[in-house]
Amino acid sequence: MSSHESSFFEDVVRNFDKAAAFLNYPQGLLDQIKVCNSVYHFSFPVHTESGYEVVSAWRVEHSQHKLPTKGGIRYSTSVNEDEVKALAALMTFKCAIVDVPFGGAKGGIKIDPRKYTPDQLQRITRRYTAELVKKNFIGPGIDVPAPDYGTGQREMAWIADTYSALNPGQIDASGCVTGKPISQGGIRGRVEATGRGVFFGIREACNNKEDMKRLGLTVGLDGKRVVVQGLGNVGYHSAKFLQDSGCIIVGIAEFEGAIHNSKGLDVLSVWKHRTETKSIFGYPGAVELKNGLDALELDCDIIVPAALEKQITSSNAPRIKAKIIAEGANGPTTPEAEEILNQKGILIIPDMYLNAGGVTVSYFEWLKNLQHVRMGRMGKRFVESSTMQLISTIERVTEHMLSYDEKMRLTHGPDEVDLVNSGLEDTMISSYNEIHSIWKEKKCPDMRTAAFIGSINKIATSYMELGIFP
Ligand code: GLU
Numbered sequence: 001m002s003s004h005e006s007s008f009f010e011d012v013v014r015n016f017d018k019a020a021a022f023l024n025y026p027q028g029l030l031d032q033i034k035v036c037n038s039v040y041h042f043s044f045p046v047h048t049e050s051g052y053e054v055v056s057a058w059r060v061e062h063s064q065h066k067l068p069t070k071g072g073i074r075y076s077t078s079v080n081e082d083e084v085k086a087l088a089a090l091m092t093f094k095c096a097i098v099d100v101p102f103g104g105a106k107g108g109i110k111i112d113p114r115k116y117t118p119d120q121l122q123r124i125t126r127r128y129t130a131e132l133v134k135k136n137f138i139g140p141g142i143d144v145p146a147p148d149y150g151t152g153q154r155e156m157a158w159i160a161d162t163y164s165a166l167n168p169g170q171i172d173a174s175g176c177v178t179g180k181p182i183s184q185g186g187i188r189g190r191v192e193a194t195g196r197g198v199f200f201g202i203r204e205a206c207n208n209k210e211d212m213k214r215l216g217l218t219v220g221l222d223g224k225r226v227v228v229q230g231l232g233n234v235g236y237h238s239a240k241f242l243q244d245s246g247c248i249i250v251g252i253a254e255f256e257g258a259i260h261n262s263k264g265l266d267v268l269s270v271w272k273h274r275t276e277t278k279s280i281f282g283y284p285g286a287v288e289l290k291n292g293l294d295a296l297e298l299d300c301d302i303i304v305p306a307a308l309e310k311q312i313t314s315s316n317a318p319r320i321k322a323k324i325i326a327e328g329a330n331g332p333t334t335p336e337a338e339e340i341l342n343q344k345g346i347l348i349i350p351d352m353y354l355n356a357g358g359v360t361v362s363y364f365e366w367l368k369n370l371q372h373v374r375m376g377r378m379g380k381r382f383v384e385s386s387t388m389q390l391i392s393t394i395e396r397v398t399e400h401m402l403s404y405d406e407k408m409r410l411t412h413g414p415d416e417v418d419l420v421n422s423g424l425e426d427t428m429i430s431s432y433n434e435i436h437s438i439w440k441e442k443k444c445p446d447m448r449t450a451a452f453i454g455s456i457n458k459i460a461t462s463y464m465e466l467g468i469f470p
Pocket of ligand 1: 145146178330362
């Protein structure tokens with residue numbers, strides 16, 4: 001970062017201040033909402049074939065206005081304190097805008113996970129968890145981590161197991177972390193949740209007739225040309241759901257480069273190709289771009305940045321041709337870039353809303369852990385038999401018999417995954433509409449400012465109703 005370039009946390013604060021200017025809260029209250037309440041930086045040794053190595057790690061709890069605090073853990077060499085603080089702050093605003101009753105937090109370990117064996121990663125993860133336990137930075141009612149860049153179900157299982165071992169007999173222990181495998185108390189639909197949420201958010205945006213008219217796009221997803229940056233969990237699932245709903249994926253970028261085909265790329269086979277060959281290059285029929293960032297400048301309707309922060313900056317923003325930027329990643333657009341994109345009339349669907357599907361389903365997982373029962377277990381059969389009785393009555397009265405298939409479809413009672421997906425869909429639709437109405441009512445420059453206004457209002461109300469601020 002050069003001296004004139006702002007840090008990621010400064011960017012979040014800048015976006016916050018831009019929104020706060022539309023509101024009338026005392027400065028002290030706004031300062032309390034902005035600041036990171038607890039920042040814990042620690043180091044520990046790891047033993048590898050090449051000897052001992054010291055690893056740096058963080059956990060930041062941004063706001064405890066609601067408990068527990070919540071947010072993922074990232075494994076990457078680019079992790080640093082400023083980044084973890086920025087991501088923790090975004091979690092607070094993210095949870096508020098989608099009405100998930102948590103404060104924001106984030107964690108990170110500064111390592112390249114690809115350089116370690118599974119055994120070494122397990123030791124690093126367990127040690128990280130033990131350090132958090134020592135300082136009371138983890139627990140179902142304190143702070144609940146989840147997957148993020150470079151982590152997944154496997155790491156979450158290690159965290160849950162370490163926490164349980166250090167807290168014997170704690171009945172709610174599995175609620176200390178989300179994103180776990182099903183066998184360890186995870187919930188169906190969590191893996192795809194962020195991507196599914198991104199899809200619901202983009203679908204909502206594309207269904208708005210006025211906005212599409214202003215952007216010169218047709219209503220609906222069918223035929224929209226999409227470029228996706230990042231083929232990790234978020235990018236892959238977002239692209240897959242969009243493709244299944246009629247979008248054409250014209251470009252896919254990864255850190256080694258990008259591929260492009262105006263006729264469309266099949267997401268699953270690109271993913272398979274990259275998993276097998278360890279590179280996105282060499283995919284049949286695609287044009288190759290040596291610099292992955294160039295994909296963001298391709299001719300398309302929607303860009304989904306689903307990798308890391310600060311990808312769209314003042315240097316590439318003027319060349320962006322897309323009409324919609326759908327932020328699957330956290331912080332992919334810098335404030336300077338956003339000004340340029342606003343002037344060009346581009347619609348940015350902001351990260352804190354668009355990628356909130358992950359934490360929304362994490363909330364459902366946490367509820368499942370505290371309830372100690374799978375969602376749908378008690379009601380499924382009841383719904384099925386009462387609907388069946390209703391159908392039989394209608395058949396008798398109308399003397400019209402339904403086919404077996406029709407009956408099965410109509411009487412299907414909700415499984416866990418049905419409830420998770422419908423809860424997620426409802427959350428993404430209602431939050432979109434909430435942000436959209438603030439945007440129009442307050443006449444603020446963009447949807448990010450509107451989303452911040454919505455979040456600040458909710459957090460401020462929470463502080464004021466506690467009597468902490470007048
Ligand atoms: N890491 C994800 C995020 O940035 C998920 C957080 C969670 O589920 O707690 O939103």
